[in-house]
Amino acid sequence: MKKLKESEKSYLDLAKKYEAAETVNQNLEKRIQDELAKNREKDYVLIQQSRLAAMGEMIASMGHQWRQPLNSLSLLVQDVREALEFGEIDDQYIDRFTRESMIQIKNMSRTINDFRKFYQPNKEKTLFSVGESIEDALTIFSTSLITHKIQVEFEYRGQYMAYGFPNEYCQVVLNLLANTRDAFVQNDINNRKIIIKLAETEKDITAEFIDNAGGIDQALLEKIFDPYFTTRIHGTGLGLYMTKKIMENMDGSVMVENIGDGARFCLSVPKVAAAVKPELMSV
Incomplete structure (x- = not known):
């Protein structure tokens, strides 16, 4: 009878130790998950900072790439006034003006698409x-x-x-x-x-x-x-x-x-x- 009680006591002690170990494991798992979440959040912040830095680089590059087509469009627009004064505006002039303007606009549009594509996650x-x-x-x-x-x-x-x-x-x-x-x-x-x-x-x-x-x-x-x-x-x-x-x-x-x-x-x-x-x- 005494041995049976000792056996029951040992069993209860083991059960308590197992329960305590389970609690420790659960707490440890929660801490690990919390740390992983913090690391993911930190990485997300760093990714955003890195993208913002890259964005500054891209905007500067975009400005350089737009300079030439903007200058060409400016020259085309300025030429319209002189063409009007000298009576040079006809169907052929309008066709050339439209064609050359659209070439520059498409170049600028393509630049925007390149940058937009890059920033789509x-x-x-x-x-x-x-x-x-x-x-x-x-x-x-x-x-x-x-x-x-x-x-x-x-x-x-x-x-x-x-x-x-x-x-x-x-x-x-x-x-x-x-x-x-x-x-x-x-x-x-x-x-x-x-x-x-x-x-x-x-x-x-x-x-x-x-x-x-x-x-x-x-x-x-x-x-x-x-x-x-x-x-x-x-x-x-x-x-x-x-x-x-x-x-x-x-x-x-x-x-x-x-x-x-x-x-x-x-x-x-x-x-x-x-x-x-x-x-x-x-x-």
Whole structure:
């Protein structure tokens, strides 16, 4: 009888310990979920800050791209008064005026569409062409490249289809281009050049960005992807950090190393075949 009571007591003790352990586990799980939520919120804030910084860059670029068509439209409008005074306005003049005006307006409209496309968020992963996303980024950044006399060599064959967020990938490329441009300026480099190469393995599409901007201080290589870390005078320290976060969010990666007289950034993102189930690809 005594042994039975001791057994019951041991059972109750074990039950209490189990209940206490369950409570601890539940509390720990809740704390983990709370911390994950906080981290997601922090990442969201950083993404928005990064996008705002990129938006400033884009608005400046857009202003440069609009300058020429606006100037052409201004000349066309001013010519109307002189054409009227000299009696040159006829059907042929109106046709030419309309045709040339519409060419400039379409150029401006295309610029707006390029920027609007970039800022539309991708809520779900999708198939996209890495080459085309890089081309979109180069188009948006073209004015800055011309202004700072940066030559870009980029030649690719094939689609190099990946699985992820195309607009976010485009933002990553813009971050790298802006970072390299600033390095060229800060280091006062002549004959500025960026070489972009695409390659693929069984699982990944890899894009290499090789520059001759002087490289990165070896002591800083491990820190450049940290939030708010920057070597630029007016840098935010968010561009490369968000580059890392965006690539990881696509199950990809980014790495950097010094090579020759510059640096090599390497972006890897999953291929379609490695990321999508065969039955989904046939849908």
